[in-house]
Amino acid sequence: MVKDSSFGKLYRLLAGDLRPQLGKLVLVTLLGSVVAFGEKAPMLLIVPLFSRVLFSAPAGDAQQHNPAMAAVLELFDRVLAQVAPWVSSDATGNGGEQGKLAVLATVAVLMFLLTALNALAQFVLTLLSRWVALRVVVDLRQRLARHIIGLSMRYHGERQFGDVLSRISSDVNQTLNSVNLTLKDLVQQPLQLVGALVVAAIVAPLPTLVVLVALPLVIAPIAKLGRRVRKRSTKSLASLGASLEVLTQMFTGIRTVKAFRAEERELGRYREVNEKYLGAAMKMVRAVATIEAATTLFSHLGFALVLVVAGWATLEFSIFTSAGEMATFFAGIGMIYTHVKRITTAVNHVQESAGAADRLSAILDERQDIVEHASARAVHSLGRGIEFERVGFTYPAQALPALSGVSLHVRPGETLALVGPSGAGKTTMIDLLARFIDVSQGRITVDGHDLRELKLDDWTHMYAMVGQVPFLFHATVRENILYGKPSASPAEIEAAARAAHIHEFIQSLPQGYETIVGDQGARLSGGQRQRITIARAVLKNAPLLLLDEATSALDSESEAEVQRALDGLMRERTVIVIAHRLSTIRNADRIVVLDRGAIVEVGRHEELLALGGHYARLHAMQFRAAAAAAQ
Ligand SMILES: Nc1ncnc2c1ncn2[C@@H]1O[C@H](COP(=O)(O)OP(=O)(O)O)[C@@H](O)[C@H]1O
Ligand SMILES: [Mg+2]
Structure with missing residues (x-):
């Protein structure tokens, strides 16, 4: 559906860059599972703590009709018997206050250790997933630049520099956000959601099943709204590209702008495209805001509904055997809705960047028209012309x-x-x-x-x-001449400069051949710049x-x-x-x-x-x- 095509686009764009990171991606998923488990596991301590330590235990576990919960209680009792035998022998709750405090302290220490472990896993997870995302994106940038530079003048002749710039910078950044979110929230949150579901199911299987069945009713309308976000993101990115184009023109033509005192006119044009961008971006923001509001509304409605139904069932059929169970169940359900919300937010962000993935894929789909065939022949002279x-x-x-x-x-x-x-x-x-x-x-x-x-x-x-x-690169005079033959010796460079009648001038520069000249060559006259490019050609010595x-x-x-x-x-x-x-x-x-x-x-x-x-x-x-x- 909608989700699939957004992720599909992202995947198609990045598949090549992701493959080498497969091992790390598996590790990210594993760590995500550890974190998800670590966050939810302590919740299972609530019921035994309530029934064994804090409040009087119910009149025996025969009353416990839930086998999973019974198993958890049994495990707790067994551990308790090892750690604090004086409490379990006095499990009826008559006295042993001292012992109960010790149990409480033990549980607290356990929880802390679990949390510390969890924090460590979280730290490594963030580090690793961010690294993978950055690596993938840096590789993508390089791949894009390689592809674009390889395209013929047929492409470069009609393409605007600002457009290319905005794609390689902001579109790629959008993609980075998506990858980050996918690796972080979209790995962890679903796992945590499952964790919360498991906790709730252990405590109260039947009510959890009801919630599980009702969950798609919350998610479906939200997913439907997502499509709008994608369409609008493409538009807003296109207008961002247009605004960069104006900026590029403004500064590459800075001399003309100043000569005609056209600063205000140019700034006016820039403001105009920026306003257009604002409009397009706000349209997308509105779609995102709608989704977020809808998620909040539906999830809280869902929660309220669960509260009413479960409350009624408790009053009528006493489906919960203790307050601890009920509290745990509601905590679990509450978390489920929180995770649903996080997941939809993350999916939205990925939708937002689907436009960027589209624009980048379009570049990569641009056919390389000047290509060398496998059977290409060598050539060393012009022969007969x-x-x-x-x-x-x-x-x-x-x-x-x-x-x-x-x-x-x-x-x-x-x-x-x-x-x-x-x-x-x-x-x-x-x-x-x-x-x-x-x-x-x-x-x-x-x-x-x-x-x-x-x-x-x-x-x-x-x-x-x-x-x-x-055209001179922003580099030293020497490097600019070397462009003609990277392996040339200093003597060859000087000979080329002499042949181009520019050697004396270069020597008169403050740092001679090591003087930096700009791409706009502001320090040199047109003739001097041209003679440096001629020195380049002399050095190349082509027939x-x-x-x-x-x-x-x-x-x-x-x-x-x-x-x-x-x-x-x-x-x-x-x-x-x-x-x-x-x-x-x-x-x-x-x-x-x-x-x-x-x-x-x-x-x-x-x-x-x-x-x-x-x-x-x-x-x-x-x-x-x-x-x-x-x-
Ligand atoms: N990048 C381009 N895209 C579209 N049309 C072009 C491009 N470059 C040149 N042309 C067109 O091709 C024709 C020949 O241009 P060109 O070879 O530059 O002429 P000349 O060098 O003799 O002045 C012109 O009509 C020009 O408008
Ligand atoms: Mg010409």
């Missing part, structure tokens, strides 16, 4: 293809410039080569072999890429170089410096360069002109100019100013 064969690519949820029918041979060692208006598909071509995405139609081959049949590691080693926005407008975001002075760094890098390699700079394009062996996802012209600069087509128009528009400035 790269061939685009009628390549087409359409982004998900996009009506028009970004590329269609693109056929092109990239010769080894040549420098190929890609030009075309923005949105023509230049970056898509580079991304396909880098296997950030895979073709929708046609194929790309390297030395005659389909790119998709090559070992991913091998192919990634074949190219170095420098993009438009230089294929992919350059996507590496200088377009720079001022002309840094552009010249970066260009010098690039010129060195481009020598003696196969280069595919998306450029807006006339000199780069002029020096290219061939120019490929793209327009609306198709190749429209291929040739050298002069040839294409003479053609008077796309390139000539593009040149007239884009390069006239640059050409004039260069004269």
Whole structure:
């Protein structure tokens, strides 16, 4: 039912992480049983204490019509005969006050020892169950991150960072709560409920049976309400994700926000999504509150009913032989309702997190589209070059293809410039080569072999890429350059930095190569950052170089410096360069002109100019100013 599907979801999500913890889970259940038993066992001392020690015993056990209770009394008598023979020999209650006090003290000590043992078991139980829950959740986080990072740019292109963040942080936390509750309350409480039932059944079997039959009447309506909680939890989690997204945007775009004095506007947007979250969360809270109120109502109603029926039965048929029995029975029944309440609360919390489990399962169900086949072949050179064969690519949820029918041979060692208006598909071509995405139609081959049949590691080693926005990790300059070849020696790093014309600058930094640079690279200019990413590419020393407008975001002075760094890098390699700079394009062996996802012209600069087509128009528009400035 409802319960099953919530726990089912949770289980499906965590099955892989739970399996290694099986031994510990069994231990948790065992400890839970010990604690449950330890908490309930002392209750069984009430009746013998009442009838043997505190009050006058009934006129013999012949009157005891309940075999289980009789057995407990007999056991007590036997133990008593061992521990305090003077009392049992005087069990009629005539005198022996001194002895009775001693028995009382013995029972108290016993109870204390039992409780101490219980407390120890509880301590270990909490420690162990929390550890298992944390372990499982940490493993889940790692598994999610691994899965997400493995997804292609097809996924990352349309996914929002805040959404991913909220899933890995708050959805996983919700799951942690669920696992904690399941291991703690949902292991212990049902056991304790059974313990209380056993106690009540020993004292008064028939009335307990009646209560047991009536119990589902309390639980059924509560379970029905649970479904609502689940639906609402999914909604409230989604709006939490949306609010994180706004926050992420606000701080990644902090310079823009400040430049436009848009702080209040952004905070307003944040408030708006937060209010939406509050609304969605309150809807869920209302469902939870209803359930809790209903549980209280039904359980107390049930208890009142038991009180009336059992009281009436006692008056009419004297089903209880002593006050002690009756007191124990009611204590047991009272506990049963307390445990039912705890169980429903815990189940509710698990329902609340079912939405989170759903959202996480959705991530894990996302297909890994860039995969390496078992039979993938090694690749160590470009051989006869790269061939685009009628390549087409359409982004998900996009009506028009970004590329269609693109056929092109990239010769080894040549420098190929890609030009075309923005949105023509230049970056898509580079991304396909880098296997950030895979073709929708046609194929790309390297030395005659389909790119998709090559070992991913091998192919990634074949190219170095420098993009438009230089990204530096929040780490030292050295670590940032090392990204290109983790095994490089300090001398190799320095040589790469020299080749990228950035060595002198790095040395002028306060800690040289050990200076920390941020992901936003606040301490470095765009040109300096770009030259560090070029040093990275130099260090990688791959035969294929992919350059996507590496200088377009720079001022002309840094552009010249970066260009010098690039010129060195481009020598003696196969280069595919998306450029807006006339000199780069002029020096290219061939120019490929793209327009609306198709190749429209291929040739050298002069040839294409003479053609008077796309390139000539593009040149007239884009390069006239640059050409004039260069004269
Ligand atoms: N992640 C993406 N999701 C959907 N459409 C995209 C994505 N990236 C690019 N496009 C679309 O694909 C087309 C080609 O884009 P792109 O290759 O980036 O062009 P260029 O680099 O030539 O400016 C454009 O119409 C663009 O809107
Ligand atoms: Mg582009």
